[in-house]
Amino acid sequence: MENKETNPVKDLKEKLFMSSKTGMQKISKDEVKKADDFCVEYKKFLDFSRTERDAVEYAVALAEKNGFVEFSPENTYKAGDRVYVNNRGKALMLAVIGKKGVKEGANLSIAHIDSPRIDLKPSPLYEANNLALFKTHYYGGIRKYQWLAMPLALHGVVAKTNGEVVNIRFGDDENEPCLCITDLLPHLAYEQVEKPVKKAWTGEDLNVLVGSRPYDGEDEGELVKLNVMSILNEKYGITEGDFLSAELCLVPTYKTRDVGFDGGLMGGYGHDDKCCAYPALMAAIDTKLPERTAITVLCDKEETGSDGNTGMQSDYLRYFMYDLAKMDGVEGHHAISKSRCLSADVNAAYDPTYASCFEAKNSSYVNEGVVISKYTGHGGKGGTSDASAEFMGEIRTMLEKNDILWQVGELGRVDLGGGGTIAKYVANMNVDVVDLGVPVLSMHAPFELISKVDIYMAYRAFYALFEG
Numbered sequence: 001m002e003n004k005e006t007n008p009v010k011d012l013k014e015k016l017f018m019s020s021k022t023g024m025q026k027i028s029k030d031e032v033k034k035a036d037d038f039c040v041e042y043k044k045f046l047d048f049s050r051t052e053r054d055a056v057e058y059a060v061a062l063a064e065k066n067g068f069v070e071f072s073p074e075n076t077y078k079a080g081d082r083v084y085v086n087n088r089g090k091a092l093m094l095a096v097i098g099k100k101g102v103k104e105g106a107n108l109s110i111a112h113i114d115s116p117r118i119d120l121k122p123s124p125l126y127e128a129n130n131l132a133l134f135k136t137h138y139y140g141g142i143r144k145y146q147w148l149a150m151p152l153a154l155h156g157v158v159a160k161t162n163g164e165v166v167n168i169r170f171g172d173d174e175n176e177p178c179l180c181i182t183d184l185l186p187h188l189a190y191e192q193v194e195k196p197v198k199k200a201w202t203g204e205d206l207n208v209l210v211g212s213r214p215y216d217g218e219d220e221g222e223l224v225k226l227n228v229m230s231i232l233n234e235k236y237g238i239t240e241g242d243f244l245s246a247e248l249c250l251v252p253t254y255k256t257r258d259v260g261f262d263g264g265l266m267g268g269y270g271h272d273d274k275c276c277a278y279p280a281l282m283a284a285i286d287t288k289l290p291e292r293t294a295i296t297v298l299c300d301k302e303e304t305g306s307d308g309n310t311g312m313q314s315d316y317l318r319y320f321m322y323d324l325a326k327m328d329g330v331e332g333h334h335a336i337s338k339s340r341c342l343s344a345d346v347n348a349a350y351d352p353t354y355a356s357c358f359e360a361k362n363s364s365y366v367n368e369g370v371v372i373s374k375y376t377g378h379g380g381k382g383g384t385s386d387a388s389a390e391f392m393g394e395i396r397t398m399l400e401k402n403d404i405l406w407q408v409g410e411l412g413r414v415d416l417g418g419g420g421t422i423a424k425y426v427a428n429m430n431v432d433v434v435d436l437g438v439p440v441l442s443m444h445a446p447f448e449l450i451s452k453v454d455i456y457m458a459y460r461a462f463y464a465l466f467e468g
């Protein structure tokens with residue numbers, strides 16, 4: 001008699017196929033609880049870190065509280081020492097010195113802390129029909145209509161000619177005013193709605209309303225503008241010319257919220273890529289005595305192509321590695337060439353509402369864990385580094401060994417569009433690198449969605465790389 005319990009076909013499938021169980025069923029209740037707890041602090045980080053400058057400020061304070069000190073190439077460091085390099089207040093490198101230093105290469109986790117937003121132009125302020133407005137130039141890949149008719153805050157710095165740098169955070173507090181870009185009423189949008197989305201809103205339409213009351217006094221013209229300038233002068237000590245030497249960004253004002261009746265997701269601004277930056281930062285903080293030096297980089301300018309001295313096409317990581325290598329008595333390029341890197345960036349999560357844009361078998365899904373992307377790019381793998389099979393194998397083994405929930409994912413359907421990460425710039429330094437991050441719904445929207453389980457798994461992956 002055949003035993004009812006055995007089913008040879010089922011057994012063989014179990015042995016040979018990838019598991020089809022959903023992620024949430026693979027992990028314990030205890031693990032889910034840990035994920036939820038991890039996100040309590042993440043939400044604080046995200047609410048503060050609207051721009052890369054905000055994120056560096058938060059990360060430096062947290063790192064210092066946890067024993068990190070500013071790195072000096074003149075000093076020597078021993079295993080377990082914790083250092084950081086602050087690159088112009090916009091990018092940050094943290095290192096926990098390993099027992100072997102960088103002699104056999106370093107372990108790197110690199111995430112970006114800039115997010116799509118709306119920047120002010122160098123000469124932004126003007127008055128039209130008794131309203132004061134700012135001209136803007138958007139930063140990164142935004143869908144322009146998503147930024148209209150919603151409360152915005154202004155974050156950034158103004159460098160004055162007396163050498164003083166004024167920090168501005170305006171509009172976060174619901175008891176103070178905020179700023180806003182207006183939208184056209186549907187009653188008068190009959191012509192606009194006939195246009196393709198690309199043409200319905202142009203960059204020059206993204207003007208921000210910043211004032212409506214005139215300055216009290218006897219003069220003709222520009223009194224609303226004068227009133228705004230006089231408020232800014234009183235508050236921050238700046239004049240109109242100071243806008244030229246400023247970096248001011250418009251960002252959403254609302255706080256991160258749990259999403260869904262079960263609260264399993266989090267909605268917020270700037271998950272891309274703070275939902276990888278925060279786990280990478282926490283992995284650095286929790287790493288105590290690694291074999292190889294563990295380096296976390298929080299970089300800037302990814303959303304505009306990684307150019308500039310704070311982006312990953314800059315040499316600052318290379319120089320830092322040279323300094324570390326010199327301390328260990330090895331050539332910098334040898335240390336770099338033996339290094340391994342997780343390019344910690346988000347991927348597009350499969351969205352059933354836009355199913356035709358994805359290929360279901362090779363997409364990432366929320367709650368299925370961290371997503372590894374062997375390559376990004378567009379078309380026939382254009383503009384990507386494409387991790388080697390061997391390095392994919394190494395990382396996959398690491399994830400399995402540590403019971404970390406993971407999945408594979410491409411960014412959408414082939415030939416539909418595409419995107420890139422910092423992976424290729426690190427790979428070009430002759431480092432083994434692969435993209436590993438959190439799947440995101442509504443990526444680049446001012447309210448992006450991620451899963452609490454996925455971000456926690458990202459933390460566990462970066463930690464495993466450092467301490468494993």
Ligand code: MN
Pocket residue numbers: 112272273302345346
């Ligand atoms: Mn990103």
Ligand code: MN
Pocket residue numbers: 272303444
């Ligand atoms: Mn992005």
